[in-house]
Amino acid sequence: MNSSIEIDNFIKAIRMRRKSLGLTQKDLADKLGWSRDKYARMEGDRARITFINAYRISSALGLGLSDAINLNVDKSNSSYSISFRYV
Numbered sequence: 342m343n344s345s346i347e348i349d350n351f352i353k354a355i356r357m358r359r360k361s362l363g364l365t366q367k368d369l370a371d372k373l374g375w376s377r378d379k380y381a382r383m384e385g386d387r388a389r390i391t392f393i394n395a396y397r398i399s400s401a402l403g404l405g406l407s408d409a410i411n412l413n414v415d416k417s418n419s420s421y422s423i424s425f426r427y428v
Contacts (some may be wrong), residue, residue, distance in 0.1 A: 351395065352386055358402045359384075372401045 359369050370380035382388035383398070390398075399405065 348390065349386065351390070352384060355398055355402060356384055358404065362402065364402075369398075369401060373397055 359366070364372075366381050366384060367377040370377045373380065379388070383390050383394065
């Protein structure tokens with residue numbers, strides 16, 4: 342699984358959701374308590390998105406994190422992978 346593609350899909354998903362709600366980057370940044378610049382760097386894939394920030398962004402957009410990502414667990418070799426999908 343290519344994690345950069347997965348992150349790209351998550352970013353596209355949150356951008357599409359933000360726009361569908363009629364929110365600007367500043368509107369969403371304000372909901373998150375962040376600067377517009379900080380949010381824009383994440384949405385522009387110029388900053389690392391941590392799991393907690395992915396959760397915060399998803400929640401601010403009215404989504405559960407599971408609505409924006411799909412967590413796959415392979416118990417046979419104890420590996421975890423996160424694959425992002427469009428919402």
